[in-house]
Amino acid sequence: MARILITGTSKGLGRATALELVRRGHEVIATARKVETLADLPVAKRLALDVTNDESVRRAVAQAGPIDVLINNAAEIAVGPLESIPFEEVHRLYDINVFGTLRMIQAVVPGMRERRSGTVVNLxxxxxxxxxxxxxxxxxxxxxxxxxxxxxRIELGHFGVRVVVVEPGTIGTGALDAPRSFFGANDPYAPLAASQKHVPREEMTPPETIARKVADAAENPEKQFRWPAGADAEALLAARAKLDDKSFDVALRSAFKVDW
Structure with a gap:
């Protein structure tokens, strides 16, 4: 049994991962910005954690105690053309998705390094x-x-700490139902948005399936570094590895119906 802290467990993949790891017998520490959203999760501990706030990260990690596995799951998405997406939105996404992950790493990894054991799972x-x-x-x-x-992975491998990456495809969590969107009136990129294939949620990979892959990666970090998750991810990444850039571009446009 491992002591596992997961970020962003109020809904979606984070919640499914918490439930999967509890089912496997692990001691799970669930975290979210609003701790009350975790009330129904059957986990060992529930903590308030805002990965964009240094003090919140410090406090949550102190309350959690020694952590065997850190799963960096918290993230958000936004849609819009690069030439016009507001910089405040760029900063917001990086603060959650990248800097939030790094804050957690810097808070948790020193303890793992000192114990010469542990696993970091980055989504x-x-x-x-x-x-x-x-x-x-x-x-x-x-x-x-x-x-x-x-x-x-290279820095921590010397100290017996493993790092793995899980690479899901489309997940049926509802995150893409109404993402933060940044298009102007008569936006020149509207035809591009309209031309793209929108996969119905029922055709996406269920979060429970991805959660099982995250749990596998957490339990077997020595098996591999990158863990594609979902049939669409496995197929796309296999094509990425096999094709040159020009051929992959053709395949990608075809797969996602990008008529542009």
């Missing part, structure tokens, strides 16, 4: 390896998670 995305139009800022945050994780 990336298939778009951390294959970016899509109109989600460029979100994609770039996940590319940042990929590079941070690659560097961290």
């Amino acid at each position: 990336s995305s298939v778009v951390g390896r294959a970016a899509l139009p109109l989600t460029g800022i979100y994609c770039s945050t996940k590319w940042a998670i990929e590079s941070l994780s690659e560097s961290l």
Whole structure:
């Protein structure tokens, strides 16, 4: 049994992961900005945690005690063309998705390093390896998670601490139902948005399926570094590894119906 802290467990993948790890017998510490949203989770401990706030991170990690596995799940998404998405939104996404992950790493990793054991699971995305139009800022945050994780894996491996990355495809959590959107009146990119394929939620990978992959990665970090999660992610990342840039661009446009 491991003592596992998960960020962003109020809903979606974080909640599903908490439930999966409890089912497997682990001691789960669930966290969210509003701790009352965790009241019905059958976990060992529920903590208030805002990953964008240094003091909140420090306080939550102190309350959690020694952590065997850190799962960095908290993230948000926004949609809009790169030329016009507001910089305050760029800052907001990076503060949650990237700096929030780094805050948690800096707060938890020293204890793991001193004990010479532990695992860091960073939730990336298939778009951390294959970016899509109109989600460029979100994609770039996940590319940042990929590079941070690659560097961290080498730095911490010396001390017996493992780092893994989970790369889900589309998840049926509802996060894409009404994302924060930034399009102007008569936006020149509206035809691009309209042309893209929108996968119905019922055709997306259920969060419980992705949660099982996250749990597998947490339990078996020595098996591999990158863990694609979901059939769509596995297929897309296999194509990314096999094709040159030009051929992959053609395949990507076809898969996502990007007529642009």
